Amino acid sequence: MSEPDPKPKLSKETLLPLLAAHVMEHGLGEASLRPLAKAAGTSDRMLIYHFGNKEQLIIDLLGYIAAIYSAALDAGMGPERAATRQECASRILAMSREPMMQTFMVLWWEIVAGSARGLPGYNDAAEAMMTKQLQWLEQQMPADDPDPAGGARYLMTLLEGSLMLGTVGHARTAREALLASELAGPSLGD
Amino acid sequence: MSEPDPKPKLSKETLLPLLAAHVMEHGLGEASLRPLAKAAGTSDRMLIYHFGNKEQLIIDLLGYIAAIYSAALDAGMGPERAATRQECASRILAMSREPMMQTFMVLWWEIVAGSARGLPGYNDAAEAMMTKQLQWLEQQMPADDPDPAGGARYLMTLLEGSLMLGTVGHARTAREALLASELAGPSLGD
DNA sequence: AACGCAATGTAGCGACTGCTACAAGAGCGA
DNA sequence: TCGCTCTTGTAGCAGTCGCTACATTGCGTT
Numbered sequence: 001m002s003e004p005d006p007k008p009k010l011s012k013e014t015l016l017p018l019l020a021a022h023v024m025e026h027g028l029g030e031a032s033l034r035p036l037a038k039a040a041g042t043s044d045r046m047l048i049y050h051f052g053n054k055e056q057l058i059i060d061l062l063g064y065i066a067a068i069y070s071a072a073l074d075a076g077m078g079p080e081r082a083a084t085r086q087e088c089a090s091r092i093l094a095m096s097r098e099p100m101m102q103t104f105m106v107l108w109w110e111i112v113a114g115s116a117r118g119l120p121g122y123n124d125a126a127e128a129m130m131t132k133q134l135q136w137l138e139q140q141m142p143a144d145d146p147d148p149a150g151g152a153r154y155l156m157t158l159l160e161g162s163l164m165l166g167t168v169g170h171a172r173t174a175r176e177a178l179l180a181s182e183l184a185g186p187s188l189g190d
Numbered sequence: 191m192s193e194p195d196p197k198p199k200l201s202k203e204t205l206l207p208l209l210a211a212h213v214m215e216h217g218l219g220e221a222s223l224r225p226l227a228k229a230a231g232t233s234d235r236m237l238i239y240h241f242g243n244k245e246q247l248i249i250d251l252l253g254y255i256a257a258i259y260s261a262a263l264d265a266g267m268g269p270e271r272a273a274t275r276q277e278c279a280s281r282i283l284a285m286s287r288e289p290m291m292q293t294f295m296v297l298w299w300e301i302v303a304g305s306a307r308g309l310p311g312y313n314d315a316a317e318a319m320m321t322k323q324l325q326w327l328e329q330q331m332p333a334d335d336p337d338p339a340g341g342a343r344y345l346m347t348l349l350e351g352s353l354m355l356g357t358v359g360h361a362r363t364a365r366e367a368l369l370a371s372e373l374a375g376p377s378l379g380d
Numbered sequence: 381a382a383c384g385c386a387a388t389g390t391a392g393c394g395a396c397t398g399c400t401a402c403a404a405g406a407g408c409g410a
Numbered sequence: 411t412c413g414c415t416c417t418t419g420t421a422g423c424a425g426t427c428g429c430t431a432c433a434t435t436g437c438g439t440t
Contacts, residue, residue, distance in 0.1 A: 180337070
């Protein structure tokens, strides 16, 4: 924990990472200007100055979060495809168990909720992240898979259902569902 | 739209339905005492009086919402079981397309988000609703199904993933995933 | 040096937040 | 009738919200 950068030339680009870090930890619902500003080492006054208003700030922030999510998927992409659909499922489940992804999942459901409510920016971000995840999954599918695109869609749907059930206290339900789908071996954690 | 009941003996029991109606329409995130009170025909003063504080009000409200969700599932239960897993999936998808369920889904994702964040009451409500839905699904499974419990878990996981993708703008992804799972016929809407 | 403009600090506005102090009415038992 | 408790209304408090008016700083251009 060092001092928050003395004078790093305030701008959207320098602010967004700090804002995103705060939102990852504290959530979008309780994100008000003054705490956000404090986390970024500025004042609410400057956030409004750089983003225009809070709505635009949230929109930009969601776009940024979608971008870093995409980059994280790219970084986490194994050099070679999975050998089987099971292995493919295992890979993404392994990723989702990492602490950073756990933190992200908490934020993710807020984005889904905002998207369902029609809040500006939320749906764009959610759709972009799901599109990216779908592409990622498709590239991870076995080379000899008869239908990589369809398999990726099926896999993603099942996994997203699993993740939701997991966060809601039905991890056992989700785990057994994956076992029944024959997409996961018996080595699944929760 | 008639006058909001002149003097209907204020109590938790009479308040909760009115509060729930307001929350169904406007969401949980923006639910503050004064608008809630207005929707129930009272004052914030009385909400605090009857529920103690806002946190307890939300907890009670979530419990009430879980109860009416459960009752709605019971009411929507066909008299006989489905003939096939496909039909079982079709039934629940048909239910989820009804306007009331659409409204409910928007609220549902807020509950999931709150549960992920650890807000008091949210996880209990979400878990209860998923448990109920699982029971409902299991009772709807074909009588000759080799594994009704496992099938219900699998079906629910896949359907919840579908619903999430649908609200996020990936209805096509979800639809094609269901087709690939051979759990749904070609007559699926979105 | 003088100007001009972008960036920033200070202070505050009006609206809203959850919640509370205080008092008054209503019904009820003694 | 007297008190007592339950319920309700009125008013307001301290805090936070998004946002803005105004002044100041600093730096590049002329």
